[in-house]
Amino acid sequence: MAQVSFDGSAVPGGRVSRRSLLRGAAAGAGAVALPAVLAACGSGPGGDGRTIRLGSNSSDPVPKKAFAAAFAAYEKQSKEGRKVKVNTVDHNTFQENINRYLQGKPDDVFMWFAGYRMQFFAKKGLLHDISDIWGSYEGFSPALKAQSTGEDGKQYLTPYYYYPWAVFHRRSVFEERGYQAPGTLDEYIALARQMQKDKLVPIAFCDKDGWPAMGTFDYINMRTNGYEFHRRLMAGEEAWTSNEVRQVFDTWRSLLPYCQPAANGRTWQEAATSLQKKQAGMAVFGLPHPGQQFPEEEQDDIDFFPFPVINPEHGQDAVEAPIDGFLLAKKSKSLKQDKVMESAKDLLKWLSTGEAEDIYLAGDPNNIAVSDRADTSKYTALQKKAVELVSGAKQISQFLDRDTRPDFSSVVMIPAIQSFINDPKDVDGLVNGIERQKKTIFAAD
Amino acid sequence: MREREAPPVPTRTVGRRRRFTRRDAGVIGVLLGIPVLLDVFVVWGPTLASVVLSFTSWDGIGDISWVGTDNYENLFTNYPAFWPAVRHNVLWLAFLGLVSTPFGLLLAVLVDRGVRFSRFYQSALYMPVVLSLAVVGFIAQLVFSRDQGALNAVLGGGTNPTDWLGDPDLNIWMILLAAAWRHTGYVMILYLAGLKAVDPALKEAAAIDGASERQTFFRVVLPTLRPVNIIVGVITVIEALRAFDIVYAVNKGRNGLELLSVLVTDNIIGEASRIGFGSAIAVVLLLVSMGFVVTFLVQEMRGEKNR
Numbered sequence: 001m002a003q004v005s006f007d008g009s010a011v012p013g014g015r016v017s018r019r020s021l022l023r024g025a026a027a028g029a030g031a032v033a034l035p036a037v038l039a040a041c042g043s044g045p046g047g048d049g050r051t052i053r054l055g056s057n058s059s060d061p062v063p064k065k066a067f068a069a070a071f072a073a074y075e076k077q078s079k080e081g082r083k084v085k086v087n088t089v090d091h092n093t094f095q096e097n098i099n100r101y102l103q104g105k106p107d108d109v110f111m112w113f114a115g116y117r118m119q120f121f122a123k124k125g126l127l128h129d130i131s132d133i134w135g136s137y138e139g140f141s142p143a144l145k146a147q148s149t150g151e152d153g154k155q156y157l158t159p160y161y162y163y164p165w166a167v168f169h170r171r172s173v174f175e176e177r178g179y180q181a182p183g184t185l186d187e188y189i190a191l192a193r194q195m196q197k198d199k200l201v202p203i204a205f206c207d208k209d210g211w212p213a214m215g216t217f218d219y220i221n222m223r224t225n226g227y228e229f230h231r232r233l234m235a236g237e238e239a240w241t242s243n244e245v246r247q248v249f250d251t252w253r254s255l256l257p258y259c260q261p262a263a264n265g266r267t268w269q270e271a272a273t274s275l276q277k278k279q280a281g282m283a284v285f286g287l288p289h290p291g292q293q294f295p296e297e298e299q300d301d302i303d304f305f306p307f308p309v310i311n312p313e314h315g316q317d318a319v320e321a322p323i324d325g326f327l328l329a330k331k332s333k334s335l336k337q338d339k340v341m342e343s344a345k346d347l348l349k350w351l352s353t354g355e356a357e358d359i360y361l362a363g364d365p366n367n368i369a370v371s372d373r374a375d376t377s378k379y380t381a382l383q384k385k386a387v388e389l390v391s392g393a394k395q396i397s398q399f400l401d402r403d404t405r406p407d408f409s410s411v412v413m414i415p416a417i418q419s420f421i422n423d424p425k426d427v428d429g430l431v432n433g434i435e436r437q438k439k440t441i442f443a444a445d
Numbered sequence: 446m447r448e449r450e451a452p453p454v455p456t457r458t459v460g461r462r463r464r465f466t467r468r469d470a471g472v473i474g475v476l477l478g479i480p481v482l483l484d485v486f487v488v489w490g491p492t493l494a495s496v497v498l499s500f501t502s503w504d505g506i507g508d509i510s511w512v513g514t515d516n517y518e519n520l521f522t523n524y525p526a527f528w529p530a531v532r533h534n535v536l537w538l539a540f541l542g543l544v545s546t547p548f549g550l551l552l553a554v555l556v557d558r559g560v561r562f563s564r565f566y567q568s569a570l571y572m573p574v575v576l577s578l579a580v581v582g583f584i585a586q587l588v589f590s591r592d593q594g595a596l597n598a599v600l601g602g603g604t605n606p607t608d609w610l611g612d613p614d615l616n617i618w619m620i621l622l623a624a625a626w627r628h629t630g631y632v633m634i635l636y637l638a639g640l641k642a643v644d645p646a647l648k649e650a651a652a653i654d655g656a657s658e659r660q661t662f663f664r665v666v667l668p669t670l671r672p673v674n675i676i677v678g679v680i681t682v683i684e685a686l687r688a689f690d691i692v693y694a695v696n697k698g699r700n701g702l703e704l705l706s707v708l709v710t711d712n713i714i715g716e717a718s719r720i721g722f723g724s725a726i727a728v729v730l731l732l733v734s735m736g737f738v739v740t741f742l743v744q745e746m747r748g749e750k751n752r
Contacts, residue, residue: 098716117716265591265612266592273592407716407718410711411711411719
């Protein structure tokens with residue numbers, strides 16, 4: 001919001017008469033109203049239709065710079081002289097206001113997440129169908145297409161990059177002690193026991209922010225019950241009181257003795273630091289998390305293995321890999337002009353190319369490109385391994401809070417998982433509570 | 446209280462009646478109208494809208510449909526965070542009112558009596574008042590964090606140190622301490638100002654009458670502080686009910702730090718807002734606040750009559 005200064009309505013002359021004071025006050029009131037009037041006039045881009053307004057939630061310095069480089073490259077290659085006008089908003093603010101943003105005066109193109117969180121807004125009619133250009137995209141896997149598709153079977157998202165989740169550890173620690181990456185849950189627990197003997201905390205664990213432990217829940221669930229069950233559970237179609245879900249919590253409880261205690265008081269940064277300091281042996285994280293807590297010279301020491309097999313029927317089919325991408329906002333006024341629409345779609349097409357992803361990732365190596373046309377030769381060993389992990393996946397999940405209704409994940413699941421960590425014994429009370437709340441929330445539509 | 450003779454009511458003489466010119470009437474109209482309009486649009490409008498919306502299932506997008514009292518039923522029976530939040534709000538009020546405020550008064554009395562280094566104590570105690578509660582929350586995390594906090598570093602704690610902020614039985618007390626750290630200084634400064642204004646002749650008279658220091662304070666000084674007491678009381682209630690920023694800064698007001706204000710935000714802010722449900726919580730908070738406001742106003746008006 002623009003701050004209005006009242007200095008402009010200075011009182012003329014030395015003596016302040018009542019009338020001049022009033023005039024000043026009236027001018028002041030006018031100054032308050034003015035910005036609103038101006039805003040109502042709309043500050044659309046010039047009539048040439050070549051300027052694309054883009055709403056960005058990448059407010060952190062590293063991605064912000066990397067995106068700036070990508071858009072600059074787009075402008076440079078555009079033969080029509082198209083320009084991208086980026087409007088960056090703080091990441092959390094953007095997220096919290098997305099609802100009002102999309103209903104108000106959104107930019108033409110905006111950054112958002114794949115999966116349910118995209119489908120939710122597609123269903124509300126706030127996104128533009130881009131199926132026509134999606135058909136021409138190259139280098140995207142069927143799993144990516146599924147994550148870009150709304151419930152109506154149309155595509156709404158141009159995916160850009162993703163970051164898989166896995167069990168991270170330090171390569172040097174594993175080499176020194178002769179640890180082997182475990183393939184099954186039993187091996188995982190055996191390794192954890194060995195670490196305990198070696199005076200390490202086996203699994204660094206944190207959930208102060210409410211979301212990091214969701215990754216563990218998702219993996220145990222998908223390894224136990226498969227991706228399809230995960231999808232249905234998140235969509236509110238399965239009961240949380242089912243034996244399948246109970247089993248997930250039971251398995252998790254059997255792992256808790258090997259996890260760092262007091263997780264609800266620890267941020268992911270602190271957990272990653274204990275991994276970096278070699279106090280903890282392993283941690284379930286996303287690709288960017290350990291990277292940000294390890295100093296540069298130790299980056300090569302970060303390694304991971306996929307979350308171990310629990311039920312051989314599902315093996316390690318599913319990988320949790322949140323996808324970020326670009327969408328068109330339906331309520332954007334300027335998109336109603338054909339020329340602007342053409343420009344916006346041109347930008348999306350360009351962003352879907354491997355080349356465009358390369359430019360971004362050169363500035364932000366904590367993610368990996370979605371397109372298999374992207375140049376992986378400059379990738380770090382860790383990135384290459386991440387590509388292997390994702391490309392071998394039969395299904396890609398998007399993380400609990402992206403695969404379900406946002407109100408359900410934040411209002412119900414965050415407190416539920418935190419209370420499970422505090423008191424892992426009362427699974428009955430826990431799942432009953434979740435199920436009751438789920439019913440009221442999913443019934444709201 | 447003894448009945449006093451009613452003072453003669455001055456009857457207003459309707460002598461010089463001033464006529465307002467049209468222009469003056471216009472000016473008055475505008476000057477009164479702007480605040481009234483602001484009041485209606487900024488205060489009453491949203492309040493009434495909240496009350497109305499609390500009977501709907503609006504999600505911020507699309508149509509508004511009526512659900513009657515479903516939100517309230519859901520809130521009281523099916524929302525695990527609600528009752529803890531109510532308890533925490535009451536605890537907050539009790540702690541600030543019964544611990545922090547008297548402690549601030551005590552400090553004010555000590556500083557006022559001029560103990561050595563009183564200026565230093567005064568500024569040290571007042572220091573946190575200039576900080577926003579959110580900042581106090583960040584400082585609290587530096588002190589109370591389990592793995593990297595200053596407190597555990599001092600205490601040692603061995604292999605399994607106390608989890609001051611993660612343990613839901615413990616963290617509310619730590620946060621109350623942090624909030625009281627600021628509140629005490631606030632209260633102290635208000636009482637100091639009041640104490641400076643107490644007529645020393647009163648204390649001398651009390652001393653001549655043979656009152657002990659205790660008696661002097663409770664029977665003579667404290668009653669003259671009545672206006673300050675009222676201000677402090679109001680501030681304490683307001684601080685307790687609007688508490689939000691510190692718990693939000695620490696862990697988003699979850700896991701043991703639930704407050705009504707946090708629940709309202711949790712439900713209304715976000716991608717898929719449960720505006721109807723959030724409004725129902727806001728109405729509960731409104732009713733609680735109204736309870737205090739009305740009580741206070743009634744007391745004040747009675748006091749006014751008796752004065």
